[in-house]
Amino acid sequence: MAEMIGRYEIRGEIGRGGMATVVKGYDPQFDREVAIKILPRELLHNQMFRARFEREARVVANLEHPAIVPVYDFGEQEGQPYLVMRLMSGGSLRDRMDERGKFTIAEIVEIFDGLAPALDYAHQQGIVHRDLKPGNILFDQHGRPYLSDFGIAKLAEAGATLTGDSTIGTPAYMSPEQVRGDPDLDGRSDLYSLGIILFEMLTGRLPFEANSPTGQMMKHLTAPVPDVRDIDESLSPDVQWVIERILAKSRDERFESAQALVDELRSILRSGHVTGAFAALSTKKPPASVRRTPASTPSSLPSSPMRGKFPVWGWVVPVVVLVGFGAFWGVQKAVSGRLETPVVPTANPAVVAAASPTVLSPPSVTPTSAPSPMPTATEMAVAVDSLASPTPVPLSPTPEPSPTPSGPVIGGADKLAFVSNNDIWVMNLDGSDAEQLTSTGGSKEQLQWSPDGQDVFYITGRCVLAVNVETKAERTIFCANWSDYLGDFEISPDGSQVVITLKDGFFILPYDLSAISQITTKQRLTAADKCISYTDAPAKEAAWSRDGKQLAVVTVATQSGRQVDLAQVFDVSRCGAPPIRVDSFPGERFTMNNYSRNPTLVDFAWNGNDLFALAVNTLNNFGEIYIYNATEKKAEIKRPVGRCCYRGFEWSPDGNYFMLAFQDSRYGQGAQLYYFIYGTIDAGGNFKPIPLPAGVLTNARENPQPALRPYKP
CATH class of the missing domain: 2.120.10.30 (TolB, C-terminal domain)
Known part of the structure; x- marks a missing residue:
């Protein structure tokens, strides 16, 4: 890898994804460290991957929200495109989940509360992330969460598609409609992915596991939503209700927005119905007659x-x-x-x-508007x-x-x-x-x-x-x-x-x-x-x-x-x-x-x-x-x-x-x-x-x- 790309000095690799390599860079013009996403050279001649990479630059550059990782610059050097973004020094949610295992609902609400407005904002712009997962949720040095990696996002309203595989994403977090390759994905697909993350943060496990990516994708289509109480019996029926709704197979049955999901979780916190102490519904007794x-x-x-x-x-x-x-x-x-x-x-x-x-x-009762x-x-x-x-x-006064x-x-x-x-x-x-x-x-x-x-x-x-x-x-x-x-x-x-x-x-x-x-x-x-x-x-x-x-x-x-x-x-x-x-x-x-x-x-x-x-x-x-x-x-x-x-x-x-x-x-x-x-x-x-x-x-x-x-x- 070259020591310089554009005006940026390369200072080491941060990680590799399915479509790009991310390196730490230094911007001498503004005296700051940055993250640079570079398309691997072996993919340079793959027009599909290159088009997706370039699209990320256009899409993310137009997303102006405090909780979306900002794009500073975009360029190309000797036929190699690159994207310059803010360096997120707090690591990813994936890092935290690997370290912590499970999270409390209060901790989840704190993280999701920062992400929900950003995700809803992107959806309002007609943009679907399509690869929402813990590795694409990053934190700054103050612990604030950000959404990143809109590399496979698409402008839903324009319906623009590339000629490649339409079921792009990470199998563990894909929605049923994404698995099917439905052409009309909307924001509710991302909400399903957020629901998978929620389940994983609550239990330390994925809801749908299989021996192969294909098997895992099929479970999104056919397998019932697991009960979180089978994994952690201290969780309440209210928590399971939220899980079942956000992971509904039909997108019409999911929450309408990320904020609605957060509001429900916060409501559970306020009600005290986080654990299984919540009483079940009273049973019905049939009348004698x-x-x-x-x-x-x-x-x-x-x-x-x-x-x-x-x-x-x-x-x-x-x-x-x-x-x-x-x-x-x-x-x-x-x-x-x-x-x-x-x-x-x-x-x-x-x-x-x-x-x-x-x-x-x-x-x-006398008919009146009063x-x-x-x-x-x-x-x-x-x-x-x-x-x-x-x-x-008997009550007082006794009825006539x-x-x-x-x-x-x-x-x-x-x-x-x-x-x-x-x-x-x-x-x-x-x-x-x-x-x-x-x-x-x-x-x-x-x-x-x-x-x-x-x-x-x-x-x-x-x-x-x-x-x-x-x-x-x-x-x-x-x-x-x-x-x-x-x-x-x-x-x-x-x-x-x-x-x-x-x-x-x-x-x-x-x-x-x-x-x-x-x-x-x-x-x-x-x-x-x-x-x-x-x-x-x-x-x-x-x-x-x-x-x-x-x-x-x-x-x-x-x-x-x-x-x-x-x-x-x-x-x-x-x-x-x-x-x-x-x-x-x-x-x-x-x-x-x-x-x-x-x-x-x-x-x-x-x-x-x-x-x-x-x-x-x-x-x-x-x-x-x-x-x-x-x-x-x-x-x-x-x-x-x-x-x-x-x-x-x-x-x-x-x-x-x-x-x-x-x-x-x-x-x-x-x-x-x-x-x-x-x-x-x-x-x-x-x-x-x-x-x-x-x-x-x-x-x-x-x-x-x-x-x-x-x-x-």
Whole structure:
């Protein structure tokens, strides 16, 4: 090797890689030591390698980030190209891993926290590293981490490729899509590689090992993600959940960014769930009373794959007696519809179990745009517990005598309908009197109760059907066979109107089932007596405000040349006038994990006032809960039960309680239903799921689509 290259003095070799030799150099012009990457002479005539080397210079020179090793110079001497970079005197992560073996999560977070912004920045520029590994993570003299070696990075948006092997990288750290040679690699490929590094730092071992590079590459495609707890049993299920998500075979199921991964790890640190001391989910006890419909009896439950009202299956009614004005004031603020941190008592709150049958009189509900009434002290104290005594514990003041329903009335609701195994079930809110209404199978979407509470409406295909709760008889309400799809059939809170959503838009009509049944063609819909027509965009699910003057609709919009789901809120208070849009989101309001990759809202619900619950797909069409406050124009992620995943959101008739379905992605279980005071969503309480019959909600991919029946004394 020559003593000089360009103006740089060669002072010794640092290392050799697959494509270049790195030497220590001295720059006399600036009186500093540098690192020089030189293409080996035996590869000089290989145009593929030379092109890649030169591309690194162009790519890295355009990456200006404090945590990316900067390029100082690029040149060529006697046909030999070289790249001059900052000399990183702190060694590599590979060096540290070889010395240390395993790292704590706190140490990993500290390192990844410095790298994540740099990696996300590169991805935002359309650049995929494609060879992220411990040897390409370097440290300066102060121990700060840097990303290096973008020698095989490519500009993803340009799709530029060389004629050589497209599966370039290090086998131990390659993503499944990189192994397959997929031409459309994006930043999630690097996130997978970062996940391999995470696993190795936690355990001191690679997740996928084999006797040959080919065997190792195949394991990325076919082998399940190992459980870190098999190697280090002190690690918690939360840590394993993060590993499984970042190493998902499908890139759509991974974290959306490196920063999102770091945030999850930091959240585990703060929660204290680093070790295996984290308690497992409570087991479900089937209620004593379960009635199934004979197989010959047809039945079905409304639920819509595109509906924003997706079933909320996580039955949890926390029972807390709030004592003292301070505690009452804190909860009052929390349930007022704002996303404020609730104040909850910290000293030994009394826990009161409500048994079935029990009557808890709900506050009266009058359609209004004002915040919903505060729940009474009695309602706040109610909890549904599968182990509750059959004798209700009396509370003060004692409710006035009133007609007694078969089960407890909570949040103004007395019954729950949901879908399991493609059939509709109904039960009380404490899990008692569970009964299967239908046995027809097949898709059942967009469940809702008829205004009189006697029928459960649902969508199957392009038709709306109703099943009677008492007789289990089914009948067809309406079909839109001329349309590509039927998105929703949503009745207004006062039962006077219904909105129908189709590919053509949405249409508000009087709630007259006889007249609606006559609408069998697009021409008849056009000619029908309608209050409002909106045909600017395809419409999916819909939800009414409490006073019926506004309508929230998930529409299909075009942004940056592709179709995305966009929730829009319209003023529909004037019949005959065009609807007036008053809000739309997420759009520029807020960002959602995975939305940029898969901009489809898998769940959408509205409390009828100022709070919206949304989710995009993370796993099995379940995702994280985003609560959007329309007054503050802000959104927050909520995790009342666990990290992921949620669906089936539904607010109670009085607006004070919230229902959801939770599916713990760490265990591959079906969904559990929870029902609790919304104001306690951030309290970190030990919410308990509604007890379900054995064999119900066992399909991990099924959306339960819960629908609450308003109690009518």
